[in-house]
Amino acid sequence: MNAQQAVNIVMIEDDEGHARLIEKNIRRAGISNPIHHFLDGTSAVHFLYEDAHGPVHNGPALILLDLNLPDMSGIDILARIKGEASPLRRAPVVVLTTTDDKFEIQRCYDLGCNVYITKPVNYDSFAAAIRQLGLFLSVIQVPDIEEN
Amino acid sequence: MSAQQEFLERQAERRFARTVLMLITLGFAAVMFAGLTAAAIMVRGEEQAGRIDHTYLVEREVAGIRLALEQMRSARRGFILALPGVGEASYSSAAARLLHGIDEVARLTLDNPVQQANVARLSAMARTLDGLFRASMSPSRARAAVSERERQQLAAKVEALAMRMLAGERRLLSERNSARIASVRTFYIVLAFTALLLLLVGLGSIWVIRRYTSALLASRMALQSLNQNLEGAVAERTTDLQRANEEIQRFAYIVSHDLRSPLVNVMGFTAELDAAIAPLDAMVARVEEHAPELVDDTVRIAVREELPEAIDFIRSSTHKMDRLINAILRLSRQGRRTITPERLDLGQLTAGVVDTLRHRIDELGVAVSIAPDMPAIVTDRLAVEQILSNLVENAVKYLKPGRPGTIAISAEARQGRVLIDVADNGRGIAPRDHERVFDLFRRSGAQDQPGEGIGLAHVRALAYRLGGTISVRSDLDEGATFTLNLPAMFAGENPL
Numbered sequence: 001m002n003a004q005q006a007v008n009i010v011m012i013e014d015d016e017g018h019a020r021l022i023e024k025n026i027r028r029a030g031i032s033n034p035i036h037h038f039l040d041g042t043s044a045v046h047f048l049y050e051d052a053h054g055p056v057h058n059g060p061a062l063i064l065l066d067l068n069l070p071d072m073s074g075i076d077i078l079a080r081i082k083g084e085a086s087p088l089r090r091a092p093v094v095v096l097t098t099t100d101d102k103f104e105i106q107r108c109y110d111l112g113c114n115v116y117i118t119k120p121v122n123y124d125s126f127a128a129a130i131r132q133l134g135l136f137l138s139v140i141q142v143p144d145i146e147e148n
Numbered sequence: 149m150s151a152q153q154e155f156l157e158r159q160a161e162r163r164f165a166r167t168v169l170m171l172i173t174l175g176f177a178a179v180m181f182a183g184l185t186a187a188a189i190m191v192r193g194e195e196q197a198g199r200i201d202h203t204y205l206v207e208r209e210v211a212g213i214r215l216a217l218e219q220m221r222s223a224r225r226g227f228i229l230a231l232p233g234v235g236e237a238s239y240s241s242a243a244a245r246l247l248h249g250i251d252e253v254a255r256l257t258l259d260n261p262v263q264q265a266n267v268a269r270l271s272a273m274a275r276t277l278d279g280l281f282r283a284s285m286s287p288s289r290a291r292a293a294v295s296e297r298e299r300q301q302l303a304a305k306v307e308a309l310a311m312r313m314l315a316g317e318r319r320l321l322s323e324r325n326s327a328r329i330a331s332v333r334t335f336y337i338v339l340a341f342t343a344l345l346l347l348l349v350g351l352g353s354i355w356v357i358r359r360y361t362s363a364l365l366a367s368r369m370a371l372q373s374l375n376q377n378l379e380g381a382v383a384e385r386t387t388d389l390q391r392a393n394e395e396i397q398r399f400a401y402i403v404s405h406d407l408r409s410p411l412v413n414v415m416g417f418t419a420e421l422d423a424a425i426a427p428l429d430a431m432v433a434r435v436e437e438h439a440p441e442l443v444d445d446t447v448r449i450a451v452r453e454e455l456p457e458a459i460d461f462i463r464s465s466t467h468k469m470d471r472l473i474n475a476i477l478r479l480s481r482q483g484r485r486t487i488t489p490e491r492l493d494l495g496q497l498t499a500g501v502v503d504t505l506r507h508r509i510d511e512l513g514v515a516v517s518i519a520p521d522m523p524a525i526v527t528d529r530l531a532v533e534q535i536l537s538n539l540v541e542n543a544v545k546y547l548k549p550g551r552p553g554t555i556a557i558s559a560e561a562r563q564g565r566v567l568i569d570v571a572d573n574g575r576g577i578a579p580r581d582h583e584r585v586f587d588l589f590r591r592s593g594a595q596d597q598p599g600e601g602i603g604l605a606h607v608r609a610l611a612y613r614l615g616g617t618i619s620v621r622s623d624l625d626e627g628a629t630f631t632l633n634l635p636a637m638f639a640g641e642n643p644l
Contacts, residue, residue, distance in 0.1 A: 098412065123419035
């Protein structure tokens with residue numbers, strides 16, 4: 001499990017309420033990895049690529065991405081992360097958003113998104129989904145960026 | 149404002165056209181009148197020429213009379229002097245010529261009473277003179293009876309009368325001649341006037357024709373350019389409408405998603421609050437057990453009744469809001485679905501729709517009748533199914549309590565359209581709500597049935613997309629008839 005311990009969770013979510021609910025439910029699922037929360041795309045991208053503690057310079061990461069961000073579209077961030085030359089292209093990305101439009105979902109998967117979760121309004125299913133995501137996080141192997 | 153201006157312009161144009169027509173008619177009438185006048189003058193002129201000829205003829209005859217008289221005299225003298233070659237025969241022929249000339253003049257001057265009188269006198273005198281001459285020449289030579297002087301006087305009288313007649317004819321001739329000249333002048337004046345009128349009318353006509361032709365040409369050019377632009381204009385308008393439609397759909401889509409985001413929070417934290425009630429309740433119970441004096445009714449009611457009640461209300465409201473947002477989303481998605489027209493058997497389709505609702509229909513004992521011989525229609529199957537399903541569902545839903553429900557579905561083709569009627573005998577819709585029921589989230593009558601007021605808004609949106617309309621005829625408690633009016637052949641997206 002020590003490989004997972006090092007995995008940072010980068011949450012890019014402009015709604016603080018959603019972020020708090022996601023964090024709560026991840027913690028409830030028993031996941032204690034550090035969560036870095038960003039409210040906008042610019043600072044998130046900066047952290048991902050430039051920051052000393054960011055995934056490019058400091059170990060593997062799992063990215064939780066909302067598509068509706070105030071300063072840029074989450075799709076753009078996804079495209080950048082999964083781009084050919086991106087150092088983060090192997091980092092798993094979980095898209096968590098309110099959009100359940102099937103074209104949007106297809107587009108995310110085409111761009112290389114690993115999991116797409118629609119935030120349900122029904123809280124129980126939302127909490128259940130996040131907790132399952134937590135369980136999923138506890139077993140998946142995240143490739144180390146620096147090993148590439 | 150512009151319509152009034154246009155009206156005034158058109159009126160002025162009409163007045164102008166009327167005036168022009170009147171002027172041209174008048175002009176042609178004047179030309180015709182002038183022409184007739186000229187013709188009349190010409191006829192008169194010919195008549196005058198005839199009279200002048202006639203006068204010449206009379207003059208010649210009178211001159212002939214004078215010549216014959218002279219010949220008679222010289223023949224008689226010659227006979228008496230017994231000149232060779234002059235005999236009684238030459239006198240007789242001269243006398244015959246004289247009498248014949250007088251008769252001729254009498255015949256020619258039948259129209260002239262003065263000359264007639266003269267001729268009568270001349271004839272009488274000539275006969276007397278002839279008698280005297282013949283007597284003087286007779287072998288019996290009864291010369292004594294009439295003196296030479298008497299003969300001379302009578303001959304002079306005849307001569308004078310002939311001269312007078314000649315003068316009369318000459319006068320008549322000059323009169324007639326001057327009249328003829330005057331009439332010829334009048335004729336020329338009339339002719340010139342006619343030519344002038346003709347010129348004026350011609351110019352006027354040319355001007356009017358030119359005016360109309362240029363107006364016609366201008367309007368034809370305008371029409372042509374309009375025609376050329378029309379296609380572009382239609383395409384442009386269609387693009388605009390499509391863009392506007394897309395905009396609205398995007399708007400609905402974004403709004404519904406952005407509304408959903410705070411709703412997730414409201415629901416989430418409500419659930420967190422709800423979860424927090426359990427430990428609170430447990431603590432209140434513990435405190436009640438160990439130190440009852442610390443718990444009063446306010447705390448107990450707050451934890452056990454008011455908090456759960458508030459949370460229930462928040463929850464039911466958010467659920468309702470979620471349903472509304474989903475409805476908007478569904479409508480906006482419906483707008484984005486592509487319409488695939490195909491040939492539909494309405495009877496079969498309707499039966500299929502009724503079958504999907506069979507359970508509810510049988511449960512409530514509703515009698516559904518589908519008219520035979522429904523017309524065929526080419527349109528989107530799913531959309532028509534959804535519309536009919538909504539309408540039948542509503543009919544089943546809003547029955548009049550205590551009245552067995554009946555629903556009649558019929559359709560007829562009319563001028564390229566297909567009218568589908570769904571008629572029920574349910575509780576009906578008050579006329580003031582006829583428009584309202586098609587609005588999103590609006591309902592009519594007693595709110596005793598579940599629903600969000602989405603169905604008919606959905607139906608109307610679908611009908612519009614198919615290029616059709618939906619309308620209702622109904623009265624409260626009198627049942628309702630919904631009429632779906634669709635093009636028999638789907639002709640392309642209706643951007644509204």
